[in-house]
Amino acid sequence: MYRPKTTLEQWRILQAVVDHGGYAHAAEKLNKSQSSLNHAVAKLQSQLGVQLLEVRGRKAYLTEAGEVMLRRSRHLTQNVQDLESLAANIQQHWEPxxxxxxxxxxxxxxxxxxxxxxxxxxxxxxxxxxxxxxxxxxxxxxxxxxxxxxxxxxxxxxxxxxIAQVNFLLVCHPEHPLSQTSGPIDPNELSQHLQLVIADTSQSPDEKQGWLKSEARWTVSQFHTAVDLLLQGIGFCWLPEHVVQPHLADGLLKQLDLDGSSFRRLVSYLVxxxxxxxxxxxxxxxxxxxxxxxxxxxxxxxxxxxxxx
Missing domain, CATH: 3.40.190 (D-Maltodextrin-Binding Protein; domain 2)
Structure with a gap:
């Protein structure tokens, strides 16, 4: 098993020296002696065999290699902080x-x-x-x-x-035969055409909701797939108003007037x-x-x- 040569504390000290512009200010922020910080960084460089800092005057500057190593070290210390925070949240029953x-x-x-x-x-x-x-x-x-x-x-x-209400509209392509009907459409006429339905995500679906009298039905998994088929002149479908409104406004789809049900309204609940x-x-x-x-x-x-x- 691999054993690290360096410690998180060494990397944390290096970050503090850089972030606070030198050993003196970093020592003050970390409540440590300046000599202990000098020793920690020197030992870190010795263990890695790479010079991370060079001192010019009274300030320490990162070397090119130091910039790369410092950037990577920030990910390391942040990951440890996140891991410990997650453990604390779990201890407090905060869900992971x-x-x-x-x-x-x-x-x-x-x-x-x-x-x-x-x-x-x-x-x-x-x-x-x-x-x-x-x-x-x-x-x-x-x-x-x-x-x-x-x-x-x-x-x-x-x-x-x-939390909301959602209107469902009965729609099809403007050139679909159902669009040519004048006045409200008889449900019996509707049943003679292909209906597009959205697949129930249950392992044991119970088809008890919605109008499902058409013998010919195509099932899709997403509203957008149904819209794409409708735009090709294929079938009719009950779809949420917010999904089809742009296509109705552009004249690419047409809302149908079904005798006894011009639209369906569903109430959205948060449970x-x-x-x-x-x-x-x-x-x-x-x-x-x-x-x-x-x-x-x-x-x-x-x-x-x-x-x-």
Whole structure:
């Protein structure tokens, strides 16, 4: 097994000498004698067989080799600091990893402000954001494999906070036969055409949500794949308004008027699958998402940001 010749303390002293412009100031900052710092750096250079500093007048300057070694040493000492900080966080039950499951239909732009605020406070915790769909999202709650879940359905026995509402529109290509229909489309006519659906991420999908009466169905894993197919004139699909709005505005897609359902509205909930066993990092992220949530007021149908329902 390899045994290091040098110590972290030696590298820390070298960094201090450089950062504070010499041995005298570094000794003051580290609360050590100047002679001990001189001895530590001299021994470091001797052990490496490389000159790191050269003294000119009363100041010490890095050699070319010293600049390279110093830069690499900063990574070393920072990694040790991060490792010890992680150990302290684990000791305090701060999670080393947080899993956030997000239903694919939830607008990611609503999540980004919370993530930006979470980053400087996360204490080095790794964050896993996993896309889920329908039953797969529910399983993240019922099976408890995620720390937090953004879902459009709260399973029995769980609670969720409303954080947004998402409209789904029925769309197809402007030249698709369904686009040529005048007036609301009869659902029976709709069932005669190819429907694009988004794959359920569950291992045991339960097709119980959405309009799925078409005998001909193509299944894709992402909304953007469905949009690409629609732009080629293939099929029709229910898609989130925020996903298709740019294409509707450009006239590349057309919203269909279905008799009995011009659009579908889903409520987005933030759920703690295990509320009695949530870690401090997950709780912080939960609070940040709530503070940035968007809620639709039923009286004027406008979005508001904040905690007022």
């Amino acid at each position: 990893e947080i899993t956030l499951a997000v239903d694919l239909a939830f607008p990611r732009s609503l999540l980004y402000p919370s993530l930006q605020q979470f980053l400087p406070e996360c204490r080095g915790s790794r964050l896993k954001i996993i896309d889920t769909v329908i039953t797969g999202t529910e399983e993240a709650i019922t099976q408890g494999w995620a720390d937090l879940v953004i879902s459009h359905h709260v399973p029995k026995g769980h609670l969720g906070e409303v 703690k699958p295990r509320p009695d066993n949530i870690g401090p990092g997950s709780q912080l992220l939960y609070d940040l998402i709530l503070s940035n949530r968007q809620v639709i007021r039923q009286d004027d149908n406008t979005a508001t940001t904040g905690n007022n329902p």
